[in-house]
Amino acid sequence: MNLSHLIDIANDSGGTLYLMMLLLTLALTVIIERSRYLSNMLEAGDHLIRLLKSRSADSHSGLTDIFHKYPKLPHRQLIDAASSAQPATRADRESMDSTLEEAVMHEVPKLDRSLWMLDTIITLAPLLGLFGTILGMFNAFSVLGSGQDAAAEVTSGIAEALLATASGLVVAMVGLIFFNSLNTRIRLVVHQMETLKIMILNRADTTIQGHLKAL
Helix, strand or coil: CCHHHHHHHHHCCCCHHHHHHHHHHHHHHHHHHHHHHHHHHHHHHHHHHHHHHCCCCCHHHHHHHHHHHCCCCCHHHHHHHHHCCCCCCHHHHHHHHHHHHHHHHHHHHHHCCCHHHHHHHHHHHHHHHHHHHHHHHHHHHHHHHCCCCCHHHHHHHHHHHHHHHHHHHHHHHHHHHHHHHHHHHHHHHHHHHHHHHHHHHHCCCHHHHHHHHHC
């Protein structure tokens, strides 16, 4: 099966295979963009937590470098919220806890941005493949119904139907694998933010206070 034959099948598919290619391109775009973004956020978040745990003299410069390199780091919102005030009493601590939790909630939608598109593609691709299968079988049976001896046309229609099914399943499987992977990374980033929130609340020592107020 050469390229020209595949193009002929795609042209006879009623546009379903071209739509499948569009879905695959869109899915890969979302996968690549979110994978790079979340990988950077995870790496920066781990570095940030390690620096806040340390008491070295260059911790502040390290934090400044992180925020300069990753200006959209979601963890920064917790730092900004905590830098305005530090808990001194139980009531202040509860207020700070609510403020930090609000900051986390504001950042979560930014983490899973565009994932709804990938979720839609995972559901839509098999259905589109099924639609292409129906069109292919319809073309095959229409040749048989004409009473002509056209074995090539019949096999072409069956090949078109099977190719549409396979294409839909491949797109859905690729999307599902990366969708679960991206959701796992999002949970890890949220876990980092929750860890950072607890660190800010529990480590009310002068080292962390100095870092927060200086940033």
